[in-house]
């Protein structure tokens with residue numbers, strides 16, 4: 159099929175290349191000239207494992223190209239909209255400017271019968287509004303939320319665990335136009351459909367809500383265990399043992415029960431805030447009032463990590479060398495949007511510490527956001543002369559490949575704060591380190 163992908167960021171660039179790898183012809187459109195130039199050369203403009211490979215292969219087929227000119231998308235049968243929906247600068251709602259601009263720019267180029275498939279995460283009700291505009295061109299709007307995880311985006315796009323398509327509904331079932339659009343999406347995702355991946359056809363509102371509900375659930379699970387960490391901290395209990403124990407219950411499960419400095423990134427924080435804001439607008443703010451607490455618990459963990467460093471250094475970090483291991487919001491990503499790792503570093507800097515940060519992939523993004531901090535590419539160089547070390551992103555380079563003995567040979571003082579509870583506390587203590595975990599004695 160002929161497809162377009164409008165917005166070629168973390169979601170869209172992967173989607174464009176992945177769609178070529180399953181047989182389609184794709185034009186990727188973005189307003190960012192630098193990104194388009196880089197993608198056109200076959201270079202991924204951000205770090206995502208596996209993306210450079212599928213990008214190179216896709217370009218070599220001659221079925222993938224990138225452009226800033228949306229008119230070149232006119233021939234596509236399905237247009238995926240994958241532009242950003244960040245948090246508004248002066249509020250907690252989603253900023254839909256980019257979605258509106260993308261749809262407006264696309265409208266004059268839409269052909270009758272084409273499908274516009276929204277992939278961006280949007281407040282419920284957005285699709286209904288956009289559908290009317292898209293209908294004026296004789297095209298159909300569907301909402302096809304994206305569940306990919308950064309770091310696993312290629313696999314998640316080519317082989318998703320479910321596909322959700324919100325189509326026009328009338329009286330509780332899809333309209334003929336909606337059925338047709340759903341069939342076109344089935345054709346787009348033919349390998350997944352053929353292997354029996356759940357393909358859920360629903361109305362626009364449900365599809366929009368599925369995405370924010372999933373993110374709200376995951377954020378809640380993380381903040382739940384972090385709330386338990388707060389209780390563990392005043393009782394001497396160990397939250398990691400607690401998580402292991404409750405995680406054996408199949409109804410609960412161990413995943414997303416890692417206590418630490420909390421969640422971040424370009425999705426969970428802004429999505430739960432936008433969900434709360436939208437629920438307020440709908441007069442149902444109380445239904446998701448708990449999400450404000452989820453957010454508050456999450457932000458308190460950053461305070462806790464900073465407090466641990468301060469306490470470990472005897473009450474002040476002023477003019478102390480603090481090495482921060484990690485800047486990305488999670489490993490296997492260079493994404494520093496709303497990164498708790500970077501936030502902890504910034505707060506320590508604000509308290510007068512001499513902060514040195516290292517990260518295998520995220521330094522360029524971190525530096526662009528916070529040029530005032532000291533970045534060092536080499537992990538060992540970053541560790542040299544540290545008075546305290548804090549692990550804030552659980553890269554293998556820190557949790558598996560850094561031995562307490564080797565680190566001990568580089569630092570000034572053997573003080574380690576494990577912001578992700580990802581180290582073997584006993585091993586570090588046995589080597590003479592003062593070890594501080596999150597919610598652990």
Ligand code: NAD
Pocket residue numbers: 164165166167168169170187188189190193240241242243256259260263277278279280304305306307308424425
């Ligand atoms: P991103 O910022 O990396 O990419 C957005 C891209 O859209 C940018 O390259 C930007 O230049 C481009 N853009 C903005 N306005 C445009 C326009 N009018 N025309 C063409 N391009 C335009 O963001 P992202 O992380 O890829 O997220 C995109 C959407 O997908 C968001 O709604 C996000 O919540 C959702 N999402 C993201 C992920 C993820 O893991 N990153 C996962 C699921 C859903």
